Amino acid sequence: MRVCILGTGYVGLTTGVCLAYTGHQVTCIDPVAEKIELLRGGGIPIYEPHLEDLAARARGNLSFSTNYEDGVPLADVIFIAVGTPPLPDGSPDLRYLRAAAQGVGAHYKGEFVVIVNKSTVPIGSGNWTGSLLREHLPESNFAVASNPEFLREGSAVFDSLYPDRIVVGSDKARGLETLYSLYRPILDQTFPAPTFLPRPDGLGAVPLVSTDLASAELIKYAANAFLSLKISFINEIGRLAENVGADIRQVAKGIGLDSRIGGKFLQAGLGWGGSCFGKDTSALISTAREYNLAMSIVEAAREVNQRQRDRVVEKLQAEFKILKGRTIGLLGLAFKPHTDDLREAPAIDIARRLIERGCKVKAHDPVSMPRFRKEHPDSGVLLASDPGELAADCDALVLVTEWPEYRDLDWDSIGARMRSRTVLDGRLVLDAAHLTSRGFRCLGVCG
Numbered sequence: 001m002r003v004c005i006l007g008t009g010y011v012g013l014t015t016g017v018c019l020a021y022t023g024h025q026v027t028c029i030d031p032v033a034e035k036i037e038l039l040r041g042g043g044i045p046i047y048e049p050h051l052e053d054l055a056a057r058a059r060g061n062l063s064f065s066t067n068y069e070d071g072v073p074l075a076d077v078i079f080i081a082v083g084t085p086p087l088p089d090g091s092p093d094l095r096y097l098r099a100a101a102q103g104v105g106a107h108y109k110g111e112f113v114v115i116v117n118k119s120t121v122p123i124g125s126g127n128w129t130g131s132l133l134r135e136h137l138p139e140s141n142f143a144v145a146s147n148p149e150f151l152r153e154g155s156a157v158f159d160s161l162y163p164d165r166i167v168v169g170s171d172k173a174r175g176l177e178t179l180y181s182l183y184r185p186i187l188d189q190t191f192p193a194p195t196f197l198p199r200p201d202g203l204g205a206v207p208l209v210s211t212d213l214a215s216a217e218l219i220k221y222a223a224n225a226f227l228s229l230k231i232s233f234i235n236e237i238g239r240l241a242e243n244v245g246a247d248i249r250q251v252a253k254g255i256g257l258d259s260r261i262g263g264k265f266l267q268a269g270l271g272w273g274g275s276c277f278g279k280d281t282s283a284l285i286s287t288a289r290e291y292n293l294a295m296s297i298v299e300a301a302r303e304v305n306q307r308q309r310d311r312v313v314e315k316l317q318a319e320f321k322i323l324k325g326r327t328i329g330l331l332g333l334a335f336k337p338h339t340d341d342l343r344e345a346p347a348i349d350i351a352r353r354l355i356e357r358g359c360k361v362k363a364h365d366p367v368s369m370p371r372f373r374k375e376h377p378d379s380g381v382l383l384a385s386d387p388g389e390l391a392a393d394c395d396a397l398v399l400v401t402e403w404p405e406y407r408d409l410d411w412d413s414i415g416a417r418m419r420s421r422t423v424l425d426g427r428l429v430l431d432a433a434h435l436t437s438r439g440f441r442c443l444g445v446c447g
């Protein structure tokens, strides 16, 4: 099929590359000329494991452009994968979605196309997209569909090739049938697995949830809200564990082995960051408000998440009494390991609060420092080229992002460079007994 993807960010680019790999002719379009130039030359503008390798293998089926003319006019399926960042009132900013839908309406020249909202968009956006398209195209020439994305940054390619499920929603049967054909190689797992990313053992057919537009849109928000509250739940229990002297890691293991609960998203710590959970929970609350409904559980999950970040400053203040003049080193900037994405990253928030309290803040991250320099030029955070340099003259190190390389640092040499051997483990992944044996004082956000 001829596929056009509007937006070459984490979602659009991964979707485009995976669909090209499974045999479709894909044109990826983005207005940012710098990105398109890089992509044409075989580069990838984001850090996402395996994406560059897969794009190289799919190159014959992939093209890139800044111009809607190059992909929209005769496409069979057009994905809208533009950003939907939050506005100050918590509702998503739909200006990019509007521009994309209007661009499709103005440029489409064929007989029938399915326009798919892949971006996370508020319930009702499918109808809205339809109304924008009708300004340019007859109703019989298109179907609008919702195909929410569930990939995780850091394992986006794996999640796209081997998803837990694919959700498609449309109010037109032809729209659903087209998407079923498009995804058939993934649903039936008939594509050759890339050698660098083998198919998981026992993966058979991928479940397809085929539904109406509004249900597909709500599935995405409900999924993200549930994951957010699972994290906040374990963090709330973590606070109690700290007070009663229980080990939250053991508690999480003990409840996570119950198959009704499951162990994933039960790691206590600094809480969630990233471009999705905060934005999507806030959009869900804002949609519910339009119907005079309160989303009390989701609101509580957001409050707990915010509190976890406050805890870092509180813990350091309790430890040092005076924060002014202290030097604090942050291990990790990205909102989670294996990505360079800094959107809503806890490290940025924590750094700002510490600087406001008179601390000098240093940071290190294995991949996101170039992006940090570009996106936060006035942060006041000093970047260190490695963890050893980060440790120099620090009163405390805070582990913010659980990059695997931070688990096995040479703590003797790190400690020798610090002003005081204090570590706050924001992700509860360090070996506290080992650190204590090397003379460190270990603090955790939940114990």
Ligand SMILES: NC(=O)c1ccc[n+]([C@@H]2O[C@H](COP(=O)([O-])OP(=O)(O)OC[C@H]3O[C@@H](n4cnc5c(N)ncnc54)[C@H](O)[C@@H]3O)[C@@H](O)[C@H]2O)c1
Residues within 6 Å of the ligand: 006, 007, 008, 009, 010, 011, 012, 029, 030, 031, 032, 081, 082, 083, 084, 096, 099, 100, 103, 118, 119, 120, 121, 149, 150, 151, 152, 153, 275, 276
């Ligand atoms: N990042 C994730 O992990 C993730 C996961 C699931 C869903 N989502 C959702 O997917 C959507 C995209 O997220 P992302 O992280 O890929 O965003 P992103 O900011 O990385 O990428 C968006 C891209 O769209 C481009 N763009 C803007 N206006 C455009 C237009 N009119 N036409 C074509 N391209 C345009 C931008 O230049 C940018 O490259 C959001 O709604 C997000 O909530 C994201």
